[in-house]
Amino acid sequence: MNPLRRTTLKSTIALAALAGLLPARVFAAEWNKAAFEAKNVAEALKGLGLGATADSKDIIIKAPEIAESGSNVQIEVTSNIPGTQSITILAEKNPSPLTAVFELSNGAEGYISTRIKMSQTSNVRAIVKAGGKLYTAAREVKVTIGGCGG
Amino acid sequence: MAELTKIRAKMDGNTADIKVLITHIMETGQRKDAKTGQIIPAHFIQNVTAALNGKTVLSAEWSVAIAKNPFLGFKAKGAKTGDKIVISWEDNKGNKDTAEETIK
Numbered sequence: 001m002n003p004l005r006r007t008t009l010k011s012t013i014a015l016a017a018l019a020g021l022l023p024a025r026v027f028a029a030e031w032n033k034a035a036f037e038a039k040n041v042a043e044a045l046k047g048l049g050l051g052a053t054a055d056s057k058d059i060i061i062k063a064p065e066i067a068e069s070g071s072n073v074q075i076e077v078t079s080n081i082p083g084t085q086s087i088t089i090l091a092e093k094n095p096s097p098l099t100a101v102f103e104l105s106n107g108a109e110g111y112i113s114t115r116i117k118m119s120q121t122s123n124v125r126a127i128v129k130a131g132g133k134l135y136t137a138a139r140e141v142k143v144t145i146g147g148c149g150g
Numbered sequence: 151m152a153e154l155t156k157i158r159a160k161m162d163g164n165t166a167d168i169k170v171l172i173t174h175i176m177e178t179g180q181r182k183d184a185k186t187g188q189i190i191p192a193h194f195i196q197n198v199t200a201a202l203n204g205k206t207v208l209s210a211e212w213s214v215a216i217a218k219n220p221f222l223g224f225k226a227k228g229a230k231t232g233d234k235i236v237i238s239w240e241d242n243k244g245n246k247d248t249a250e251e252t253i254k
Contacts, residue, residue, distance in 0.1 A: 031196040031242075036213045072217045091215060095180065099215045102224075108200075108207040109165065113223030117178070117215045147217075 044098040059137035070118040071147030079110030081130040093122035117147040155249035166229035178214040
């Protein structure tokens with residue numbers, strides 16, 4: 001293989017990406033395996049490339065105090081931080097804590113509602129990216145019967 | 151075949167309230183088959199996108215910990231009645247679906 005050609009190809013692709021010529025999203029390839037398969041919060045955050053987060057009262061997590069079944073826990077995250085770009089949700093004590101990453105754009109509000117599985121009582125943590133900075137809040141959900149195994 | 155992806159989109163002031171319900175097993179890869187004792191392989195949705203009039207408003211990556219038959223609610227500012235919302239998803243086995251709904 002010609003190394004020069006390789007480099008040139010790489011730079012061409014990088015340039016095309018910069019210029020927005022490549023499709024913005026390619027499914028599947030985008031799934032962050034390292035972060036999603038991480039076994040603890042610190043590793044998951046590392047996998048996502050997220051650094052230090054600041055606690056914020058402007059992130060509101062609505063979740064049941066006690067979930068009878070961990071297989072279906074309703075979670076609602078509202079970020080009142082202006083310019084919210086993404087909301088990441090982690091169930092801290094799940095075998096793999098990272099649950100979901102939602103990137104918001106073109107007028108999407110800082111709001112996500114979903115249902116998650118929790119293996120045991122744990123903090124549900126939300127991390128919000130806004131204006132290039134990271135903010136976080138957590139809320140404990142007590143789980144009576146875990147919902148990850150079976 | 152029944153629809154896999156159902157969307158409800160309604161205006162609430164100048165914000166569209168969008169609710170999505172997907173029929174999917176969301177298998178964690180941690181459960182054992184009661185008969186064979188074998189681990190049931192993970193089968194779950196990994197990527198979900200939402201577009202409003204062709205513009206991406208939401209792009210999500212999911213883990214196995216999103217509950218079975220996933221529910222997703224989000225809000226889009228500046229939308230109006232008659233706008234088109236398109237939801238697409240793909241799972242770890244390459245199955246995918248796209249659904250479209252008009253905002254009411």
